[in-house]
Amino acid sequence: MKILSANQMRQADQETIKNEPISSLALMERASKKAFYWIQNYFAQNLINTEFHIFCGIGNNGGDGLVLARLLSNFAFQINVYVVNFSDKRSKDFEANFERIKEISNVQLVELKEKADLEKIIISNQNNWIIDAIFGYGLNRVPEKIAAKTIEFINQSSNKNIISIDIPSGLFADENQSKKQHFDKKITIKAAHTLTFQSPKLSFFFDEYSEFIGNFDVLDIGLDKNFIEKLDSQNYWLTPQKIKQIYKPRTRTGHKGTFGHALLIVGSYGKIGAAQLSTKAALRSGIGLLSVRTPKCGVGILQTAIPEAMVLVDDFDQENKKSKKKNKYILNSFSDELLEKIKDYKTIGIGCGIGTEKQTQKLLLQILKTIDYPIVIDADALNILSQNRNYENDKQDWLNFVPKNSILTPHPKEFERLFGKTFSVEKRHELLRDLAQKHQFYILLKGSFSALALPNGDIYHSSFGDIGMATGGSGDVLTGIITSLLAQGYNSEESLLLGVFLHGKAGELAAKNKSSEAMLPSDLIENICTIFKLI
Ligand SMILES: NC(=O)C1=CN([C@@H]2O[C@H](COP(=O)(O)OP(=O)(O)OC[C@H]3O[C@@H](n4cnc5c(N)ncnc54)[C@H](OP(=O)(O)O)[C@@H]3O)[C@@H](O)[C@H]2O)[C@@H](O)CC1
Numbered sequence: 001m002k003i004l005s006a007n008q009m010r011q012a013d014q015e016t017i018k019n020e021p022i023s024s025l026a027l028m029e030r031a032s033k034k035a036f037y038w039i040q041n042y043f044a045q046n047l048i049n050t051e052f053h054i055f056c057g058i059g060n061n062g063g064d065g066l067v068l069a070r071l072l073s074n075f076a077f078q079i080n081v082y083v084v085n086f087s088d089k090r091s092k093d094f095e096a097n098f099e100r101i102k103e104i105s106n107v108q109l110v111e112l113k114e115k116a117d118l119e120k121i122i123i124s125n126q127n128n129w130i131i132d133a134i135f136g137y138g139l140n141r142v143p144e145k146i147a148a149k150t151i152e153f154i155n156q157s158s159n160k161n162i163i164s165i166d167i168p169s170g171l172f173a174d175e176n177q178s179k180k181q182h183f184d185k186k187i188t189i190k191a192a193h194t195l196t197f198q199s200p201k202l203s204f205f206f207d208e209y210s211e212f213i214g215n216f217d218v219l220d221i222g223l224d225k226n227f228i229e230k231l232d233s234q235n236y237w238l239t240p241q242k243i244k245q246i247y248k249p250r251t252r253t254g255h256k257g258t259f260g261h262a263l264l265i266v267g268s269y270g271k272i273g274a275a276q277l278s279t280k281a282a283l284r285s286g287i288g289l290l291s292v293r294t295p296k297c298g299v300g301i302l303q304t305a306i307p308e309a310m311v312l313v314d315d316f317d318q319e320n321k322k323s324k325k326k327n328k329y330i331l332n333s334f335s336d337e338l339l340e341k342i343k344d345y346k347t348i349g350i351g352c353g354i355g356t357e358k359q360t361q362k363l364l365l366q367i368l369k370t371i372d373y374p375i376v377i378d379a380d381a382l383n384i385l386s387q388n389r390n391y392e393n394d395k396q397d398w399l400n401f402v403p404k405n406s407i408l409t410p411h412p413k414e415f416e417r418l419f420g421k422t423f424s425v426e427k428r429h430e431l432l433r434d435l436a437q438k439h440q441f442y443i444l445l446k447g448s449f450s451a452l453a454l455p456n457g458d459i460y461h462s463s464f465g466d467i468g469m470a471t472g473g474s475g476d477v478l479t480g481i482i483t484s485l486l487a488q489g490y491n492s493e494e495s496l497l498l499g500v501f502l503h504g505k506a507g508e509l510a511a512k513n514k515s516s517e518a519m520l521p522s523d524l525i526e527n528i529c530t531i532f533k534l535i
């Protein structure tokens, strides 16, 4: 699904009004009704006992708050509406709804002009909920005066039951909105739920902002689909619908060769667990044949634990004879014969638990210089790349040896080591896009919302997953999955998107069954089976 900018939302709003046609007042009613239905469904029988405190700005976000107040007044116990008078420029549709709300008896209307007005507000924790309709996508500078005071007041209230309409007030929908000002943490609503209209906003996908957004739901308010189709956007939200288009169900015919043969280069002494996790995950994700290269010390462990995997043992003994330096605890560089062999694999996944020893560095360089097919580069392989950046001489910058269409999977720290620090998350987002375009590879920036940057400049954002996945080993599982999909003939884009989906959904299921605290990366591997069946 396209992620629309605030400007595009405004255009879509105008086009819908013109083409449907519908008045802007009726569109506001329709949008707010969607929010009302969500609330009705969420509270169910409790709605009648709930007291709402609805803080409304004076623009259309505030207008939504007023409509919501009117609709809720038929069901809820008590409604308090506070109009935050941060400006005299009340919108037309706000005014229209303001006139209507005055007539409703169980709605208490309070106008806020200065800090002293806030001191009179009492919000208890018992069955009291706050609705934030102060600013929507129209926010274009950091709130001040009464708007700032109100937001601080809400955040300081002990009541954390906050629902934000469209976007938490104080947060910019996207960087273009902000006139280059950075948002102020203290003056941004911390919502438990955000009910957003038509399209999620870009800022929802930055981990740094998730404490403000809480859980978000996108409400379809029927904006002009044809117009949205034509809008240019390079930001997407990864949806199950997209995954359905990618997934290729298997037919009756086919053999193990049909589903590809990959090589995983993983593990070192003390990190054979990483090798096991990536290997198991690759096998569970449908690969035809899997070979694993792991240090000699890991061979027995791997062969015992995972009989389905083949271990590439060629040249271990030969190498040991040749050079005393070769060591059984780390991944050593390959012999020429072995290097010749690796040209035949469909793909390679390299990095999980490999360490950054000199010999292992040499191995990575050999691989990058030998093959021309896309591979998956993770963890220590990324760290090795970052130790071998050369900004003066392109020919010595290892990043330039990465085969086109390969997939790099850094977490934010690895990203920073590899590509440098950025001033803000928005800048990092643009850097991510530029890098994928410049180098023509895929970058998966991992996080609780992962960003998947494609060489054509598009970025997909994934909201699949669970906080329980933030643990050692989770990334190894993902590398195994993506390598497996690449080997099966999914192209790099498909492997990346489908891989992130399988991994994220497997994590959600693990959290559901075992809790975010107790789940393990091994649980993700077991759950891949169920997730395949759900696509
Ligand atoms: N998309 C859709 O189709 C639909 C959208 N709908 C709703 O409309 C919302 C957008 O409404 P909106 O454009 O009226 O802007 P909103 O966020 O209410 O702000 C009001 C005004 O505040 C001002 N302002 C900005 N920053 C400021 C600051 N720091 N301190 C003080 N003032 C500040 C700024 O005006 P300015 O002063 O810059 O001229 C701005 O115009 C949207 O989020 C959704 O809830 C639905 O109703 C129907 C369908």
Ligand SMILES: [K+]
Binding pocket: 061, 132, 133, 134, 135, 136, 164, 165, 166, 167, 168, 169
């Ligand atoms: K809001």
